[in-house]
Amino acid sequence: MAAIFQGVGAAATLSSSPSNSFDSNNSFLSPPRSFSVGKGASFSVIRSGGILNLNSKGRRAQQLISNAVATKADSAAVSSSSKPGHELLLFEALQEGLEEEMDRDLRVCVMGEDVGHYGGSYKVTKGLAKKFGDLRVLDTPIAENSFTGMGIGAAMTGLRPVVEGMNMGFLLLAFNQISNNCGMLHYTSGGQFTIPIVIRGPGGVGRQLGAEHSQRLESYFQSIPGIQMVACSTPYNAKGLMKAAIRSENPVILFEHVLLYNLKERIPDEDYICNLEEAEMVRPGEHVTILTYSRMRYHVMQAAKTLVNKGYDPEVIDIRSLKPFDLYTIGNSVKKTHRVLIVEECMRTGGIGASLTAAITENFNDYLDAPIMCLSSQDVPTPYAGTLEEVTVVQPAQIVTAVEQLCR
Amino acid sequence: MALSQLLSSSSRSGNRLKSLSSAISLRHPISTDTTPITVETSVPFTSHQCEVPSRTVQTNAKELLTFFRDMALMRRMEIAADSLYKAKLIRGFCHLYDGQEAVAVGMEAAITKKDSIITAYRDHCTFIARGGTLLEVFAELMGRQAGCSRGKGGSMHFYKKDSNFYGGHGIVGAQVPLGCGLAFAQKYCKDEAVTFALYGDGAANQGQLFEALNISALWDLPAILVCENNHYGMGTAEWRAAKSPAYYKRGDYVPGLKVDGMDVLAVKQACTFAKEHALKNGPIILEMDTYRYHGHSMSDPGSTYRTRDEITGVRQERDPVERIRKLILSHDLATEKELKDTEKEVRKEVDDAIAQAKENPVPDSSELFTNVYAKGLGVESFGADRKEVRATLP
DSSP: OOBOSTTTTTTTOOOSOSSOOOOSSSOSOOOOSSOOOOSOOOOEEEOTTSOEEEOOTTOOOOOOOOOOOOSSSGGGGGGGGSOOOEEEEHHHHHHHHHHHHHHHOTTEEEEETTOSTTOOTTSTTTTHHHHHOTTTEEEOOSOHHHHHHHHHHHHHHTOEEEEEOSSGGGGGGGHHIIIIIIITHHHHTTTSOOOOOEEEEEESOOSSOOGGGSOOTHHHHTTOTTOEEEEOOSHHHHHHHHHHHHHOSSOEEEEEEGGGTTOEEEEOSSOBOOOTTOOEEEEOOSSEEEEEOTTHHHHHHHHHHHHHHTTOOEEEEEOOEEESOOHHHHHHHHHHHOOEEEEEEEESTTSHHHHHHHHHHHHHGGGOSSOOEEEEEOSSOOOSSHHHHHHHSOOHHHHHHHHHHHTO | OHHHHHHHHHOOHHHHHTTOOOSSOSOOOTTTOOOEEEEEOSSOOEEESSOOOOSEEEEEHHHHHHHHHHHHHHHHHHHHHHHHHHTTSSOSOOOOOTTOHHHHHHHHHHSOTTSEEEOOSOOHHHHHHTTOOHHHHHHHHTTOTTSTTTTSSOTTOOOBGGGTBOOOOOSTTTHHHHHHHHHHHHHHTTOOOOEEEEEETTGGGOHHHHHHHHHHHHHTOOEEEEEEEOSEETTEEHHHHOSOOOGGGTTTTSOEEEEETTOHHHHHHHHHHHHHHHHHHOOEEEEEEOOOSSOSSTTOOSOSSSOHHHHHHHHHHHOHHHHHHHHHHHTTSSOHHHHHHHHHHHHHHHHHHHHHHHHSOOOOGGGGGTTSSTTOOSSEEEOTTSSSOEEEOO
16 A cells, blocks of 8 residues: 555654654644744644644644655664665665556656666666566657657657656757646646646756756746646655656656765655655754755755754755645744745746745745845856856855854 | 538438439439449649559548538638637637648548547647537637637637547647657557647748657657648748758658648548558658638738739639539539538538527636646645645645
8 A cells, every 4th residue: 555645664763853752653743842823723734644633722733754864964873763664876766666656557658868778867767678668668869849749749648658858958948848738738628638747857056067967947947837846855755756746647847956866765665655745844943944955955954964053943844846835834834933044956036946935925924034035056057167166056054154144 | 420410410302312213313312322433533642752542532422422511611610710700709819721621521531530630720620520519619719618628728729638639739840749649659558540640831840840750750650740731831931931842751761642632532542541551650741732711810811922813723723612512513412502502501500609609608717727737736735646635725
């Protein structure tokens, strides 16, 4: 049976957060430490696992999704009470998820450049061609516009293709297909066709790959109505999101990051899926909410160590769902801490951070004690020189300074 | 076809013809005569890298009369759409297909509903050929609820999933990779069916066509690319847009066939041939030499880049409806009056559908947010299985 909720194997894992103790088996009404009572009404929430969570007195229970994150943090060491899963790297987790879904549903097929016989340029599809054959794992010529279009056409009939862009930046060539056909066909056909396609690939700033191979396409795709976007950051959520994306009836764009493919983590043996629209609570805290996703999560966690030493208690949320935003989790956090810092790898102009700032301001303006700070990459093409490239993206030191400024 | 049922139910000629008892006479009741008639197509086919299908076509009275009725219906529908547009009941873009009806009707006669068709924005008649109703057409054009896309698509977005009609696309050329994807799905699911991906002479210069053709040829997909060459890409004549206007040869390693697109029997023959070919050997290109009487769309008068003489010339010499009319009359399959009656019937049908569509309400405001995502997102947060995990966003 698929365990639908997150952290099934690692729910008992405690994070390195100092003050929280959490009993995973029972209700989630763990007494909060020093909650600031918000103005909210009480409402019932059916959280992951189908456990009804009734809130009275306006206290919001926090669901600790403190799964083992492969950061420099020592969380892995305390996973003694979790089920023994198996350890693997992020690209292997993606492959596992893909393989399981292909086993489960004959309609799932993979298309992309070098995904078949070569095994995938980042080895995500390694071994699949041999196992499933050439009709299910398809090597395409270098023609993104048309093979993305073909994937969408196949999806219209009910197949579930997984289209890989060797680098997300190459999908700019398929922008027309993604925007007009993938996103809009469900609407313009009056609901007749669904497009259960998954478009995935690595993006982000790598190690001196040059400007054209270091693009962050989430900012370009975010306005397209009708698509969903998720970004994975750990082997656990990579596998979970891959599976959820394949099972979803909507077109999903799964953003991976070039530098995260070799992260190692222990993941559960049993079948699990991650919720596509939910954000992940990486580290609960009190003083400031730090919203981030993909690679910047690790920069944030590194900064968090420094911040903890300096006496701050940041709450780190990996938003994961870039479209739509999980305003529920984010909102709860804002209502608790009243300060928001967004750390992202997109450019400052028109990035995910910009949209998120707008969304939070619109919905939670009354809860904010300070203006939202957004740390993004510089509005420049990514330079080749290593030193310059480092300065293009947000570094942990800048995050520490920003938090100090926010919490003044 | 739905239209053939309408024909048999409304045929009045059966009663009159019972008085003629001669067995040799060809004047059988219109709706049931299936004695084969052999006709030659107007011009022979020209082929590229494949053998040429025969110029002699087998048909029968029933089929010819069905063709006549269908094409007359389409012609009437497009002209009615013209008036509706001028009356400002249809807004935006409206691309009319009159003149090209033979392609839609001939193609439909050669295939089944299991085969898929995908086309660009000049899709009203193809939608009708695939089984759509006049009410759905007019309601969609006027943006009403009863439209085939619930009023949310418009002229360029007609779809009919149950008869494998995949639309209805506004961006030139983007439907061809989609069509090859449909063919891929047919091969994947072992459907033994083919996909007809239609595009125009303007779209023939798009790169994604050649990309998709390459992939289709590599993977042996049952894709038939049909270039409806009406010789003008909006305002640009084909000789000004294409260095090589022999679109059927453009596939290079992919065989091609050039067809007189104003001759419905030739179209039918070519499509039958193409379907057989595609199921065995992979993609093939059909070039339909056709013509549109209207401009590119309703905002284009259609006379700034071509002469009125040219238009009237084609109308006199090559009009598809007239050609079938002459064929029917010369083979004595129906009288002049019967055909005129059919046209009157058809006109009435169109008028009725328009009246009904005008009564239809506009979509509800809540329809703005339906069908953006399957199963509605943005308000409730669902789990991967979209069943249990839910939270109401603040």
